Amino acid sequence: MKLRLLTWDVKDTLLRLRLPVGQQYQAEAKRRGLQVDPSVLEASFRQVYRSHWRLFPNYGLSQGMTSHQWWLDVVSQTFHLSGVQDEKTTQSLAEKLYQDFCTDKYWEVLPGAREALQGCSNLGLKMAVISNFDHRLEDILRNCDLHRHFDFVLTSETAGSAKPDLGIFLKALSLANVSPQHSAHIGDDYKNDYKGPQQVGMLSFLLQPENGQLKEQVPQDHIIHSLDQLVPRIQRFMK
The missing domain is CATH 1.10.150.720 (Haloacid dehalogenase-like hydrolase)
Known part of the structure; x- marks a missing residue:
C-alpha cells in the first residue's frame, strides 16, 4: 500500500x-x-x-x-x-x-502537531483537512500558522455533509484526485474519524491518549497515542 x-x-x-x-x-x-x-x-x-x-x-x-x-x-x-x-x-x-474564535486568542496548537505535519510533508504526502467546522477554520489555521501544510481545507459547511457521512470523505478524495486505497485519515473521534473514512475504503488512525478508555475494538496498528508516533506509523504503510 x-x-x-x-x-x-x-x-x-x-x-x-x-x-x-x-x-x-x-x-x-x-x-x-x-x-x-x-x-x-x-x-x-x-x-x-x-x-x-x-x-x-x-x-x-x-x-x-x-x-x-x-x-x-x-x-x-x-x-x-x-x-x-x-x-x-x-x-x-x-x-x-x-x-x-476566528483568531488564535482561544486556540493553541497541540504538542507535537507542527513536527508531525512537517514530518508527513517530508514523506511527500499530499495533506488536507476534513473537519466538522464552519468556514472560519481556514482563518483559524492561518492564524495558528498551520494552513501552509495543507493542499486544501474541507469543512462540513463547504462540503454540505458532516463526518461520519461518506459524502465529505468522497468530496475530499475528489479534490485531491487520489483513490481511497492510497489515502488515510487521522483524528480523535471513533465514529467520525476512525469508522467514517473506512466507509469509503480509506485507512484510518485514531488519536487516543494512552490512558484513554476505548469501548470499541481498534487494531493497535491503527491507534496513535501521541502525534510523535504518527510518522513512524505512516512509514509502515508506505512500504
Whole structure:
C-alpha cells in the first residue's frame, strides 16, 4: 500500500481550546460587568450545542441557515440558559465571541502537531483537512500558522455533509484526485474519524491518549497515542 494522501481532523487533533468554553465565555461576560458561573456556562453550552446540532445539523445549511446565524443562536441561548436574560446583551456577546474564535486568542496548537505535519510533508504526502467546522477554520489555521501544510481545507459547511457521512470523505478524495486505497485519515473521534473514512475504503488512525478508555475494538496498528508516533506509523504503510 503506497499512501499518497493524509487527511486530518483539527479540533483535539491539531488544535485545542486554550481554556474550556465556559471559562472563555465567562471572561467575555465579565468584561461587560456580568457575573456568570463558568461551570454553568459550560453545562449550558453543551446542552444547547447538542440540541442545536440535532435540530439543525451541520449548521442548519439544509434548513436555510448560515453558520454565522447558527453560532449566534447557540451562544445567545447558552447565556440565556445561564441567567443572562437581556437579548441585546446576549446578541452582542455572541457576535464578539464568534469573531474572536476566528483568531488564535482561544486556540493553541497541540504538542507535537507542527513536527508531525512537517514530518508527513517530508514523506511527500499530499495533506488536507476534513473537519466538522464552519468556514472560519481556514482563518483559524492561518492564524495558528498551520494552513501552509495543507493542499486544501474541507469543512462540513463547504462540503454540505458532516463526518461520519461518506459524502465529505468522497468530496475530499475528489479534490485531491487520489483513490481511497492510497489515502488515510487521522483524528480523535471513533465514529467520525476512525469508522467514517473506512466507509469509503480509506485507512484510518485514531488519536487516543494512552490512558484513554476505548469501548470499541481498534487494531493497535491503527491507534496513535501521541502525534510523535504518527510518522513512524505512516512509514509502515508506505512500504
